[in-house]
């Protein structure tokens with residue numbers, strides 16, 4: 001049906017642009033690459049240390065939170081640089097807030113990682 005075709009076309013274009021956004025973040029944001037490296041290490045340790053299904057879910061949710069916060073932070077930085085490229089106290093505060101959101105999610109992710117991995121590491125010794 002024509003409307004189904006339009007719907008599929010629209011979705012495909014949307015995913016294409018969204019994937020472009022992820023690629024842009026990976027290419028331009030060093031923090032994003034650091035998060036991805038940490039994520040790959042967490043997944044590797046997850047397999048090595050045999051985390052449970054529920055632990056995988058917790059890890060994936062926290063990883064998703066950090067990556068999402070980082071992308072929103074990057075988007076806000078771009079918005080602010082576009083709208084107000086000059087130094088401005090309000091812009092600085094806005095950027096600090098979104099950077100703070102990344103910090104909060106990262107600390108939570110670290111705590112989740114410690115809770116899941118530390119007991120498994122301790123029993124190995």
Ligand SMILES: Nc1ncnc2c1ncn2[C@@H]1O[C@H](COP(=O)(O)OP(=O)(O)OP(=O)(O)O)[C@@H](O)[C@H]1O
Pocket residue numbers: 029031073074077084085086087088089091092093095096099
């Ligand atoms: N236009 C501005 N006016 C005032 N302070 C700013 C401005 N731009 C940046 N800052 C300050 O510098 C900090 C870093 O901002 P910047 O845009 O350089 O982010 P960044 O270092 O690229 O961050 P990230 O590492 O998350 O990509 C902000 O959190 C803010 O405190």
